[in-house]
Structures are given as structure tokens and as C-alpha cells.
Amino acid sequence: MKIYFAPLEGITGYIFRNAYNEIYGNVDKFFSPFVAPSESSPLTPKERRDLSPENNHGINLVPQILTCRSDHFIEAAKEMQSMGYREVNLNLGCPSGTVCAKGKGAGFLEDTSALQSFLFDIYSFSGSEGMKISIKTRLGYEQPDEFFSLLDIFNEFPVSELIVHPRIRSDFYKGEPRREYFTHALSHAKCPVVYNGNIFTCKDYEDLADALGSLPDPVMLGRGLVSDPSLADKLRGDTSETDMLKFRKLHDTLYHEYQKVMAPDINVLHKMRELWSYWKVLFEGRQENERDFKRLLKAKKYAEYEAVAYRILEG
Ligand SMILES: Cc1cc2nc3c(=O)[nH]c(=O)nc-3n(C[C@H](O)[C@H](O)[C@H](O)COP(=O)(O)O)c2cc1C
Incomplete structure (x- = not known):
């Protein structure tokens, strides 16, 4: 079974x-958070740093x-090619208002003729350069039925993989994914398809497999894998007593690595708080933790954070 880490x-x-x-080391492919090339440059220094091969050894x-x-x-794909990448991914799913207003992300799904000529250009480039282009898409901008004609368009091009997040733009990340449309992708796409959306537990994966009538493979996990970093192990049937030790190591590594590149304390703590908004589910149910989660959100200095975070972790 192949597991992909969604870009977040x-x-x-x-x-x-x-x-x-x-x-954890059990993910087959990671997708970077999007880079948004501009007129002046294909990559910002921050985006370049995120993608540089020195910062992504063995990944x-x-x-x-x-x-x-x-x-x-x-232009951006050429830069990535010069860094050694052989596949890039097109984002056709971002639901953010500012992104869609510029006709990008899920906003691009509205204008199918512009999308078609865009795909013609980028796949001509990929053909001549031997570079793979995969696509991550929603079902449509306004209506899920847009997916039928979108898939016909994707089928005209040598898409290396089609990752489908079966929601429309206005769903954002809420509600049940519209799984029945993924079934259509499975039976009609000319390229390999990857399911993405709302897999938080092994049961979610099993329910999805029941609904689809087959085990979705590959599968892309996002929030579920951040919330429970051992979810990929669990899906592979590979869990052990060391889960909490691994989690503690993940926490400590992130906390120390962010301190090396961020200052002052509060910026690192903002980052940790965002992570805790996902991790909270692992520690829910104990009343003292509920109080500590509130304290965690108020911490302004490392010492305050550590006192609370390690009490939760050592629970
Ligand atoms: C905070 C956040 C940031 C995201 N950033 C990206 C992104 O940069 N590119 C992208 O294609 N999707 C992005 N997504 C969407 C996820 O990759 C994924 O499609 C979505 O969360 C649904 O999958 P999940 O239910 O497994 O999390 C983002 C989602 C969230 C919640």
C-alpha cells in the first residue's frame, strides 16, 4: 500500500x-506546500529553501x-528540474478566496477552456523535458457534476497521477467527502488516481474501502496524519508500544528545530500551538489536559510552554 503525505x-x-x-519514515511520497510563482521570480527565497535538496535528504x-x-x-518547473526534481504537481484545489479570485487553485476549475490551453502548454513542456506532472484537484468550483467534464479534459493529457479531493470549492475542508464521485474517477480516469480526504483513523479507511468496493491505493493523508503521526503505521498494520516514544521524539525534534530557524519565542510557540490544535485529539478525555491545553495557548515564553507541554506528554 502506498501512502502519500498531503501538502499542508x-x-x-x-x-x-x-x-x-x-x-516514522513510512510515507512513500511527500508533496510540498504550494509555491506560487510570480512575474518577478519563479520561487521566493523561502520556497527555494523549502525545496532545496540539502534540506530534503532521503525524502x-x-x-x-x-x-x-x-x-x-x-519557469517554476524548470527551476525544480534544475534542483533534481522529476515530477511536479499542479494545485487545482486551493479554496482560499484570494487564490480563487485570481483564477488559481479551485478557482481555475471554473474556466475550463483556459484550463485546457494551460494543460496543453504545460504537458507540451513536460513531454519535451521528460518531466512528470501530476494534478491535485477538487471535483469542481460550484457543482460536483463539473467533475465529469473536468475528468474528460484531464484524460486528454498524460497526467502522471490524479489526486482527487472529492469536494467542491465551497465545501472548503468541511462535511463528508463526496466519495461517489471518486468511484467515477476510478472507473473513467486514464491515469492512476489517488484518494484524498478525511481519513483520520483505520476505520475511516475501511469505511472508504467498503464504499468504493476496493482498497484505495495509493491514498493521500493530510490532517489525519498530522493529528496521529502513527496513522500510516496503523494502516499498514504495523503498530507497537513505541508509539508514544516516537510521538515525544517528533515533538522534541520539531520544537528544537524550529528554535534554530525562528525567533523570538512567540513565533516558535505559534508554530507549536498550530501543531497542538491537531495533536490535541491524542490526549483528549483527561480533565487536567483540558486545562493544560488552555495554558498552552497562552504560553509566551519557552519555560511556560515546556512546563505545560511536558506535563501533557508525560501524562
Ligand atoms: C492548513 C492546510 C493547508 C493546506 N495546504 C495545501 C497546499 O499547500 N496544497 C494543497 O494542494 N492542499 C493543501 N491543503 C489541502 C490538503 O492537502 C488536503 O487536500 C486536505 O486537508 C484534505 O485532506 P485530509 O482530510 O486528509 O486533511 C491544505 C489543507 C489545510 C487544512
């Missing part, structure tokens, strides 16, 4: 990927690009 902007940057890969990483301009996409 602000979370799955290179520090997180390295820590996760070293401690099977696919950089993701968010744009509706084929010239910008190709």
Missing part, C-alpha cells in the same frame, strides 16, 4: 518533513505549483 501549507515544510521522515518529495499562467508554471 504552514505545517508540512522541510523541518516537519525531515522530522517525520526520520522518526521523496514532489514540489507543488499554484498558478493559472502556463509560462509561470514552466
Whole structure:
């Protein structure tokens, strides 16, 4: 079974990927949070740092690009190629208002003729350069039925893999994924398809398999894998008593690595708080933890944070 780590902007940057890969190391492919090339440059220094091979040793990483301009996409893909990447991913799913207003991400799904000529350009480039382009998409902008004609369009091109998050733009990340549309992708796509959305537990994966009538493979995990970093182990039937030790190591590695590149304390603590908003589920149910979670959100200095975080971790 192949497991992919979904891109999560602000979370799955290179520090997180390295820590996760070293401690859990059971993900087949990571996708970078999107880079958004501009007129002036294909990559910002921060995006370049996130993708640089020195910062991604031993990690099977696919950089993701968010744009509706084929010239910008190709410039960014060339940069990535020069860094050694052989596959890039196109983001057709971002639901954010500012992104969609510019016709990018899920916003690009609205204008199918522009999308078609964009795909023609980028796949001409990929054909001549021998570079793979995969796509991560939603079902549509306004209606899930848009997916039928979108899939016909994708089928015109040599898409290396189609990752489907079966929601429309206005669903954002809420509600049940519209799994029945993924079944259509499975039976009609000409390329390999990857399921993504709302797998938080092994039961979620089993229910999905029941609904689809087959085991989804590969599968892409996002929030579920951040919330429970041992979820990939569990899906592979590979769990042990060491789960909590691994988790503690992940926490400590991230906490120390962020301190090396961020200052002052509060910036690191913001990062840790965001992670705890996912990790909380692992520690729910104990009343003293509920109080400590509130304290964690208020901590302004490392010492305050550590006193609370280690009480929760050592529970
Ligand atoms: C905080 C956050 C940041 C995200 N950033 C990206 C991104 O950069 N590129 C992308 O394709 N999807 C992004 N996503 C969407 C996820 O990759 C994924 O498709 C979504 O969370 C659904 O999968 P899940 O239910 O397994 O989390 C983001 C989602 C969240 C919640």
C-alpha cells in the first residue's frame, strides 16, 4: 500500500518533513506546500529553501505549483528540474478566496477552456523535458457534476497521477467527502488516481474501502496524519508500544528545530500551538489536559510552554 503525505501549507515544510521522515519514515511520497510563482521570480527565497535538496535528504518529495499562467508554471518547473526534481504537481484545489479570485487553485476549475490551453502548454513542456506532472484537484468550483467534464479534459493529457479531493470549492475542508464521485474517477480516469480526504483513523479507511468496493491505493493523508503521526503505521498494520516514544521524539525534534530557524519565542510557540490544535485529539478525555491545553495557548515564553507541554506528554 502506498501512502502519500498531503501538502499542508504552514505545517508540512522541510523541518516537519525531515522530522517525520526520520522518526516514522513510512510515507512513500511527500508533496510540498504550494509555491506560487510570480512575474518577478519563479520561487521566493523561502520556497527555494523549502525545496532545496540539502534540506530534503532521503525524502521523496514532489514540489507543488499554484498558478493559472502556463509560462509561470514552466519557469517554476524548470527551476525544480534544475534542483533534481522529476515530477511536479499542479494545485487545482486551493479554496482560499484570494487564490480563487485570481483564477488559481479551485478557482481555475471554473474556466475550463483556459484550463485546457494551460494543460496543453504545460504537458507540451513536460513531454519535451521528460518531466512528470501530476494534478491535485477538487471535483469542481460550484457543482460536483463539473467533475465529469473536468475528468474528460484531464484524460486528454498524460497526467502522471490524479489526486482527487472529492469536494467542491465551497465545501472548503468541511462535511463528508463526496466519495461517489471518486468511484467515477476510478472507473473513467486514464491515469492512476489517488484518494484524498478525511481519513483520520483505520476505520475511516475501511469505511472508504467498503464504499468504493476496493482498497484505495495509493491514498493521500493530510490532517489525519498530522493529528496521529502513527496513522500510516496503523494502516499498514504495523503498530507497537513505541508509539508514544516516537510521538515525544517528533515533538522534541520539531520544537528544537524550529528554535534554530525562528525567533523570538512567540513565533516558535505559534508554530507549536498550530501543531497542538491537531495533536490535541491524542490526549483528549483527561480533565487536567483540558486545562493544560488552555495554558498552552497562552504560553509566551519557552519555560511556560515546556512546563505545560511536558506535563501533557508525560501524562
Ligand atoms: C492548513 C492546510 C493547508 C493546506 N495546504 C495545501 C497546499 O499547500 N496544497 C494543497 O494542494 N492542499 C493543501 N491543503 C489541502 C490538503 O492537502 C488536503 O487536500 C486536505 O486537508 C484534505 O485532506 P485530509 O482530510 O486528509 O486533511 C491544505 C489543507 C489545510 C487544512
